Amino acid sequence: MPPSAARYALTPALGIRKRRDIKMFSRAKTYFRKPHIVISLILLVILLFIVIVPFGKMVKDSFVWQFADARLSRNSHPGELTLFHWKRVFAGPLTQNILIRPLYNSISTSLGVSVFAMVIGAFLAWLVARTDLPFKKIVASVAVLPYVIPSYIHALAWLNLFKNDRIGGVAGVFQYLTGISPPDWLSYGYLPIVATLSLHYFPFTFLLVSAALSSIDSRLEESGEILGASRTYILRRITFPLILPALLSSFILTFSRVLGTFGTPYFLGTPVRYYTLSTQIYSNIINRIPSVGYILAFVLIAISSTVIFVNQRMIGKGKSFVTIGGKGFRIKDMPLGSLRYPFLIAIIALFCAAVVLPFTLILWQTFTLYPDDYSIRHLTLLFWTGHANTAFAEGEAGILRNPAIIGAAWNSIKLALTASLLAGLLGIFIGYAVVKGRNTRLAFSVEQLSFLPYLVPGIAFGALYLALFSHRIGPLPALYGTFFLIVLVCVAKNLPFTGRAGITSMLQIGNELEEAAETLGARWSMRFRKIILPLSLQGAISGFILVFITVMRELSLIILLVTPETRTLTTMTFRYQEQGYTQFSSAISVLIIFIVVCGEAVSKKLEKRSPANR
Amino acid sequence: MAAPIIEVRNLTKVFGTVVAVDNVSFSMEEKDFLVLLGPSGCGKTTVLRMIAGLEIPTAGEIYLKGRLVYSDEKGIFVPAREREVGLVFQSYALWPHMTVSENIAFGLKVKGMKAAAIEEKTAAITAYMQLDGLRNRYPQEMSGGQQQRVALARMLVSQPDIFLMDEPLSNLDAKLRLEMRAEIKNLHIQTGATTVYVTHDQVEGQTMASQVAVINNGILEQLSSPKTIYKRPANLFVADFIGSPAINLIEGATGAIDTEEGTTVSLERDFWKAATLYKNIQSGRDIIAAIRPENIAVVPEEGFNTIPATVKTVLPSGSETVLRVNQGDLTLSVLMTREVELFPGQHINLYLPPEHLLLFDKATGQLLNLPEKTN
Ligand SMILES: Nc1ncnc2c1ncn2[C@@H]1O[C@H](COP(=O)(O)OP(=O)(O)OP(=O)(O)O)[C@@H](O)[C@H]1O
Ligand SMILES: [Mg+2]
Numbered sequence: 001m002p003p004s005a006a007r008y009a010l011t012p013a014l015g016i017r018k019r020r021d022i023k024m025f026s027r028a029k030t031y032f033r034k035p036h037i038v039i040s041l042i043l044l045v046i047l048l049f050i051v052i053v054p055f056g057k058m059v060k061d062s063f064v065w066q067f068a069d070a071r072l073s074r075n076s077h078p079g080e081l082t083l084f085h086w087k088r089v090f091a092g093p094l095t096q097n098i099l100i101r102p103l104y105n106s107i108s109t110s111l112g113v114s115v116f117a118m119v120i121g122a123f124l125a126w127l128v129a130r131t132d133l134p135f136k137k138i139v140a141s142v143a144v145l146p147y148v149i150p151s152y153i154h155a156l157a158w159l160n161l162f163k164n165d166r167i168g169g170v171a172g173v174f175q176y177l178t179g180i181s182p183p184d185w186l187s188y189g190y191l192p193i194v195a196t197l198s199l200h201y202f203p204f205t206f207l208l209v210s211a212a213l214s215s216i217d218s219r220l221e222e223s224g225e226i227l228g229a230s231r232t233y234i235l236r237r238i239t240f241p242l243i244l245p246a247l248l249s250s251f252i253l254t255f256s257r258v259l260g261t262f263g264t265p266y267f268l269g270t271p272v273r274y275y276t277l278s279t280q281i282y283s284n285i286i287n288r289i290p291s292v293g294y295i296l297a298f299v300l301i302a303i304s305s306t307v308i309f310v311n312q313r314m315i316g317k318g319k320s321f322v323t324i325g326g327k328g329f330r331i332k333d334m335p336l337g338s339l340r341y342p343f344l345i346a347i348i349a350l351f352c353a354a355v356v357l358p359f360t361l362i363l364w365q366t367f368t369l370y371p372d373d374y375s376i377r378h379l380t381l382l383f384w385t386g387h388a389n390t391a392f393a394e395g396e397a398g399i400l401r402n403p404a405i406i407g408a409a410w411n412s413i414k415l416a417l418t419a420s421l422l423a424g425l426l427g428i429f430i431g432y433a434v435v436k437g438r439n440t441r442l443a444f445s446v447e448q449l450s451f452l453p454y455l456v457p458g459i460a461f462g463a464l465y466l467a468l469f470s471h472r473i474g475p476l477p478a479l480y481g482t483f484f485l486i487v488l489v490c491v492a493k494n495l496p497f498t499g500r501a502g503i504t505s506m507l508q509i510g511n512e513l514e515e516a517a518e519t520l521g522a523r524w525s526m527r528f529r530k531i532i533l534p535l536s537l538q539g540a541i542s543g544f545i546l547v548f549i550t551v552m553r554e555l556s557l558i559i560l561l562v563t564p565e566t567r568t569l570t571t572m573t574f575r576y577q578e579q580g581y582t583q584f585s586s587a588i589s590v591l592i593i594f595i596v597v598c599g600e601a602v603s604k605k606l607e608k609r610s611p612a613n614r
Numbered sequence: 615m616a617a618p619i620i621e622v623r624n625l626t627k628v629f630g631t632v633v634a635v636d637n638v639s640f641s642m643e644e645k646d647f648l649v650l651l652g653p654s655g656c657g658k659t660t661v662l663r664m665i666a667g668l669e670i671p672t673a674g675e676i677y678l679k680g681r682l683v684y685s686d687e688k689g690i691f692v693p694a695r696e697r698e699v700g701l702v703f704q705s706y707a708l709w710p711h712m713t714v715s716e717n718i719a720f721g722l723k724v725k726g727m728k729a730a731a732i733e734e735k736t737a738a739i740t741a742y743m744q745l746d747g748l749r750n751r752y753p754q755e756m757s758g759g760q761q762q763r764v765a766l767a768r769m770l771v772s773q774p775d776i777f778l779m780d781e782p783l784s785n786l787d788a789k790l791r792l793e794m795r796a797e798i799k800n801l802h803i804q805t806g807a808t809t810v811y812v813t814h815d816q817v818e819g820q821t822m823a824s825q826v827a828v829i830n831n832g833i834l835e836q837l838s839s840p841k842t843i844y845k846r847p848a849n850l851f852v853a854d855f856i857g858s859p860a861i862n863l864i865e866g867a868t869g870a871i872d873t874e875e876g877t878t879v880s881l882e883r884d885f886w887k888a889a890t891l892y893k894n895i896q897s898g899r900d901i902i903a904a905i906r907p908e909n910i911a912v913v914p915e916e917g918f919n920t921i922p923a924t925v926k927t928v929l930p931s932g933s934e935t936v937l938r939v940n941q942g943d944l945t946l947s948v949l950m951t952r953e954v955e956l957f958p959g960q961h962i963n964l965y966l967p968p969e970h971l972l973l974f975d976k977a978t979g980q981l982l983n984l985p986e987k988t989n
Contacts, residue, residue, distance in 0.1 A: 520724055
């Protein structure tokens with residue numbers, strides 16, 4: 001045996017192991033010197049905490065007796081495991097009422113809205129993108145307005161117009177003008193829900209289909225024309241198949257959004273006991289049967305994630321063929337001939353129904369002295385600027401003088417600002433971590449986790465947070481009732497958008513700009529401040545405004561979480577409406593619309609100014 | 615002797631299942647200009663990025679100016695910002711939100727230099743790189759050549775002792791590329807910085823380098839002076855990769871032949887044989903002979919080491935003419951520097967000078983050792 005081998009054989013195995021440990025340790029140390037690894041790990045912890053943990057807690061709570069359950073069952077032992085709630089939802093005498101009917105209502109309203117919104121939006125998109133419709137530019141920019149304002153505002157306007165005096169409360173404008181009391185099916189339930197939400201959601205399809213149409217090479221259509229195909233034939237056999245993927249996804253995304261909508265079905269459904277899953281979740285939680293609410297939230301999450309998953313599978317396949325022609329080709333307008341003006345008139349009518357009429361109704365309502373008296377004689381500024389007067393609204397002052405409302409307005413603005421800033425910043429970090437760590441499992445997990453909130457409908461997401469944060473968790477105090485919790489939920493819910501935006505802009509920025517700074521000796525903090533942040537801000541601003549607007553009009557997500565100290569404009573609207581002070585709720589809605597439309601205008605302006613590819 | 619400026623030992627980088635850099639070792643002295651040459655995807659950029667500290671190697675060691683900056687064994691990794699090397703990217707990587715001055719001043723600000731000193735140095739370097747009129751422009755408002763200058767200026771202003779350049783000229787047009795080539799060479803001479811320069815343009819590599827490293831599939835095939843790489847390629851890959859038109863490869867076996875110099879090894883083909891300068895190689899061994907196109911001569915008559923051939927095509931280009939000729943089932947290229955009156959189909963004689971015939975082992979592709987005294 002050569003001497004060195006002999007020495008080796010004498011070394012105890014421990015020595016070898018130790019050396020290997022040192023090597024592993026140093027590998028790990030090197031690994032953690034990459035800033036994006038550290039950031040990914042921090043993000044992972046944050047995401048686990050704001051996405052996964054609430055989910056786990058909700059699952060757990062659904063299997064545990066709650067204190068309030070004593071009212072429902074004599075066998076309840078608070079804190080112990082039970083299948084009681086699951087049985088109650090899925091296999092109890094109340095299943096029909098708790099699950100089946102709301103589920104049916106949710107699906108049927110969502111389907112109805114998706115169909116109408118898709119048809120209206122796609123047709124409008126085609127008119128704007130492919131025909132010689134007059135005033136196309138104006139049409140295109142006004143078309144997004146119904147989507148910008150909160151969805152329940154259409155519901156409030158509908159109530160103003162069509163509510164009848166039989167279901168408790170006062171009559172609407174229709175009855176005031178005609179003297180005819182509208183039937184219940186016109187005032188409440190399926191029809192009004194579908195009608196108002198369709199008017200709210202069609203711009204979504206409009207945007208998606210417009211984008212698809214503008215990316216199709218119109219020469220594909222023209223060559224059909226050259227071959228002598230008729231217009232309808234081209235539309236049916238060439239254009240339609242090409243935009244089919246966009247149509248499908250707008251259908252599915254609308255479907256899942258409507259599923260999670262709370263405000264509209266609450267205002268238009270509950271008065272006639274027409275429940276959807278989202279309102280059923282709300283009322284179960286409000287009535288202190290949270291576990292049942294949680295289980296219904298699971299149902300909602302399951303449906304919504306299934307449809308979104310299906311959509312992504314289909315888009316994955318269809319994508320390649322939408323972009324065949326690429327961009328930048330001249331699009332030839334199809335002459336509408338004698339139908340030009342009839343179409344324009346139809347569009348104007350649509351805008352009246354979706355924007356002008358609701359807004360006028362709401363605005364008018366704010367000036368009416370008595371909720372059911374719409375005459376000019378009795379108009380008043382009381383609800384805007386009036387001093388507190390015990391004769392009206394239980395002595396509440398007009399909204400511009402009312403400290404509670406001004407407080408709520410501040411809360412709203414503070415909430416929207418902090419949430420959009422935080423979500424935007426987190427989005428940039430997510431983009432950084434995902435792009436820098438491309439192809440690693442760590443980056444992949446960050447990306448997937450940040451996308452998860454997208455699958456959870458708003459009301460269910462609120463329920464998740466309620467489940468987790470209503471008690472203290474270890475050293476953390478119960479966050480329920482704090483402003484921070486509301487910020488947290490808004491940030492988490494918007495992460496899928498800001499994360500996506502962050503990834504896109506980081507991909508555009510590329511690695512080398514940061515690496516160049518690194519070789520010049522810049523620390524990570526400096527690279528981030530001087531290079532990454534300024535470069536990604538250019539892309540982040542419009543995303544930031546989008547989140548601001550979204551949070552500003554958010555109701556479904558936060559309705560379960562606000563307390564009197566943390567209430568926002570939207571939840572104030574909701575409370576006033578619930579209590580029948582329609583003038584107040586309308587006035588606050590006008591305020592929200594004002595803020596949101598301003599935000600939209602600012603973002604349009606910025607979009608135009610920022611160079612497309614810098 | 616002082617420690618080498620750059621020393622790389624057994625450097626290896628694995629991406630997933632791809633071995634991008636495979637056990638590469640080399641060292642560079644002060645003022646060396648090393649060109650990494652190789653086909654696309656062979657790992658040149660990865661080597662450079664590992665030296666810069668932007669990529670963490672899988673194994674091996676790197677020393678810069680005698681300091682160990684990476685060791686797999688010892689668990690050392692010094693990040694890029696502490697290595698003080700200058701790096702120029704193929705894309706230039708200029709910051710689009712900063713003006714030329716701001717781009718250049720960044721490295722000085724990082725060092726915490728005073729504003730006045732920064733201003734002075736920036737002004738000096740912009741003047742030196744002829745960027746005076748452009749100081750307040752943004753990168754996207756400049757031509758490729760100007761951007762290239764800014765990228766160089768940004769690196770130079772920090773006065774690193776080591777320059778790393780990754781295909782800095784590949785985005786420029788041919789004329790500008792020639793100009794910038796001279797400029798970079800000049801910079802190297804003036805600063806004396808040890809430079810690693812990546813390119814896949816072999817002419818660029820040959821003209822600029824003091825040393826050339828040919829890399830293939832992550833493996834360092836050969837590292838020598840440009841002249842040696844050209845005249846004595848270590849293996850068939852290098853022989854074939856370097857030179858345009860490509861070297862002629864002729865399969866055959868060894869034999870023995872009597873010449874004026876005594877008995878030497880010959881290249882044996884079915885219908886002809888040619889003498890080489892090799893000695894002491896067993897007869898009957900399978901080999902591949904190689905000869906550069908410019909080393910083959912067209913001669914009027916048959917004689918020593920000539921073979922008959924038929925002209926296939928004549929491709930004149932400026933001062934040079936490339937002939938493609940057929941010899942049995944072989945096709946050879948011949949590069950002629952003078953005017954020729956040849957036409958396709960013509961029968962000619964080619965002279966293969968023994969001193970230019972290289973022999974490679976057919977099985978391993980390695981160059982067989984020539985006797986010492988030749989060249
Ligand atoms: N970050 C990475 N992840 C995975 N594989 C990579 C990565 N970077 C490089 N590679 C792979 O490593 C190999 C070497 O890449 P490298 O960029 O070093 O080649 P190159 O010689 O610079 O090529 P080119 O001349 O095209 O620039 C390639 O096969 C490449 O696909
Ligand atoms: Mg490269």
